[in-house]
Amino acid sequence: MAGLDLAVIGGTGVYRLASLEGAEAVGGDTPWGKPSGPVRVGTVAGKRVGFLARHGEGHALPPHRVNYRANLWRLKELGARRVLAINTVGGITERFAPRVLACPDQLIDYTWGRAGSYWDGEGGEVLHVDFGDPYSPAFRAELLAAAARAGVAVLDGGCYGATQGPRLETKAEIARLRRDGCDLVGMTGMPEAGLAREAGLEYACLAVVANWAAGCGDATEITLADVLANVEAASAGLPAVVEALLG
Numbered sequence: 001m002a003g004l005d006l007a008v009i010g011g012t013g014v015y016r017l018a019s020l021e022g023a024e025a026v027g028g029d030t031p032w033g034k035p036s037g038p039v040r041v042g043t044v045a046g047k048r049v050g051f052l053a054r055h056g057e058g059h060a061l062p063p064h065r066v067n068y069r070a071n072l073w074r075l076k077e078l079g080a081r082r083v084l085a086i087n088t089v090g091g092i093t094e095r096f097a098p099r100v101l102a103c104p105d106q107l108i109d110y111t112w113g114r115a116g117s118y119w120d121g122e123g124g125e126v127l128h129v130d131f132g133d134p135y136s137p138a139f140r141a142e143l144l145a146a147a148a149r150a151g152v153a154v155l156d157g158g159c160y161g162a163t164q165g166p167r168l169e170t171k172a173e174i175a176r177l178r179r180d181g182c183d184l185v186g187m188t189g190m191p192e193a194g195l196a197r198e199a200g201l202e203y204a205c206l207a208v209v210a211n212w213a214a215g216c217g218d219a220t221e222i223t224l225a226d227v228l229a230n231v232e233a234a235s236a237g238l239p240a241v242v243e244a245l246l247g
């Protein structure tokens with residue numbers, strides 16, 4: 001297996017990588033069950049890239065039903081070293097307005113009941129991985145440099161609050177996240193980042209701000225139409241960032 005120069009996990013509204021050429025689908029089960037769908041393995045700028053739609057290619061899987069363990073296992077099996085996670089989020093603090101791209105450097109996990117570790121069996125080894133910096137500092141730096149080379153604005157830093165979903169949050173929940181220090185809120189950041197660390201993958205998040213989180217903007221309601229329109233607009237720069245990452 002030739003390995004992958006980059007693996008990309010697409011979030012809500014990002015179901016394919018337009019620049020992926022000659023892609024083959026790699027499917028099937030892993031020891032942790034079924035991934036969200038096939039990994040499309042092809043080339044971008046002559047480099048091997050694997051793309052996986054986190055929610056499935058038809059967006060059938062809600063955040064709490066995604067098999068995060070199987071997804072990362074499959075990418076690792078394919079020889080991924082670096083995993084670029086694209087996560088659609090709501091913006092809480094001022095800088096993180098709809099249509100902004102951001103590369104958070106911290107997270108707080110509010111999810112529950114998700115299978116969050118590979119060290120889950122009886123009698124097996126238990127490993128407490130360091131997670132002080134939940135995103136790979138080296139890969140974050142590469143990502144930010146690539147975005148700069150590509151001329152795509154990406155905010156450096158911010159704290160991602162991972163909520164359970166699939167419903168959106170109450171205004172009081174978002175006020176609490178703000179008090180806790182969260183800048184962004186999304187439903188898929190964990191346990192994905194923790195599992196990536198356990199698997200020894202270099203993992204970074206490119207957050208696509210789709211809406212103001214509840215109570216943060218002027219909107220009286222967060223609609224799916226607004227979310228998807230903002231993701232589509234903000235995602236325009238993603239192919240250039242991916243290409244620059246491979247350059």
Ligand code: HPA
Nearest residue numbers: 088089090185186187213
């Ligand atoms: N909250 C949680 N997840 C999200 C949001 C939000 O407001 N927008 C997009 N994903």
